[in-house]
Amino acid sequence: MQIDCQQCVEQIGAYALYALSRDERTLVEGHLRSCARCSLFAYHLQSVTHQLPLAVAPMAPSPRVKQRMLAEIQNVIACQMVSAQTPLMTPVASGAPGEPAHQTWPVSRR
Numbered sequence: 001m002q003i004d005c006q007q008c009v010e011q012i013g014a015y016a017l018y019a020l021s022r023d024e025r026t027l028v029e030g031h032l033r034s035c036a037r038c039s040l041f042a043y044h045l046q047s048v049t050h051q052l053p054l055a056v057a058p059m060a061p062s063p064r065v066k067q068r069m070l071a072e073i074q075n076v077i078a079c080q081m082v083s084a085q086t087p088l089m090t091p092v093a094s095g096a097p098g099e100p101a102h103q104t105w106p107v108s109r110r
């Protein structure tokens, strides 16, 4: 599936803010590869959005917000550790009957 310039322009703001789903982003990026005009527009929009964090003065979060952020970070880290301990692949025995089985690993789809 491909999108045209109008569809791309409708999503380019969200694209520049990394607010599109993976599928939407793939469609926009596919269009950008083939359209110089939209690609230039996306470039300029992204250069603006990259400046946005510099437009506000830095501030320290409230203790409550800071506590929630740290709890969420710890939760993400814990999930990643559990995920890393869970094997994504299991060995598959191969070989004809009567021959020693060799263990091979299927290709990961990660």
Ligand SMILES: [Zn+2]
Binding pocket: 004, 005, 006, 008, 031, 035, 037, 038, 039
């Ligand atoms: Zn276009």
